[in-house]
Amino acid sequence: MNNEKRIESISHLLKIVGDKNRLKMLAFLKKGERCVCEFVDLFDLSQPAISQHLKKMRTAGLINERKQGTWVYYRLNDQLPSYVSEIIQVLPLLEAQTCDCQTISKSIPLETLK
Amino acid sequence: MNNEKRIESISHLLKIVGDKNRLKMLAFLKKGERCVCEFVDLFDLSQPAISQHLKKMRTAGLINERKQGTWVYYRLNDQLPSYVSEIIQVLPLLEAQTCDCQTISKSIPLETLK
């Protein structure tokens, strides 16, 4: 890849990572896999906005998805470019703010309840 | 600084760094201090556009300036956050494409010619 293309690809990835809400989502994923509905509960954004952010990050290779019935789980890609890993490292851990039992039960896959 | 503010400040910096032309400018600064006129010669951008990009990067603390007569020189700040250093490290070296003697003489401070 020539320099121009290389710089463009870095730029593209940094634009995906650089959005405030997406950074928060990445911070939220630091502790592990999360269900879409957890983002919807935690973030002050509409469900379509969440879905679109997740799609951008998935398309850019930042996160991976796993579908389980109606639910979709996302996790950090473990093969990220070093400079992206470094960014994620400096992000604070972001936890769910409130202990909303309904939310939690919704986010647990059926199997684990059996 | 709370998590929200911290994430916002990271986001802000990544947006400054994430622009394609600014990334190229940072790549161009990897080899050392450069005069504004060198950017104007090398980049396919108007002089005001260059000036505005440099200002954004200076305001964000990415680069430092040194004025010498009419000329203004910029260099990478040597105290960058780790994740920014990492980005700059992976940038390819960007050199002036053509050996334009007029350009070079313009960019050399008077003293060095005496």
Place this chain on the structure above:
DNA sequence: CGCTAATATAATGATATCATTATATAAGTG
């Protein structure tokens, strides 16, 4: 199979970003 819940996509409007042209500032020079 019809209903509900979870998620995705489409359409659209608001705002941010970037580039350009025009103009200002400030230093050097005859």
Place this chain on the structure above:
DNA sequence: CACTTATATAATGATATCATTATATTAGCG
């Protein structure tokens, strides 16, 4: 001090980005 050169700032238009509302899709369930 008028003129030129280097750089910065202002004004403005084009495009990109982001959020919302509306709608589609898909899985599970009675």
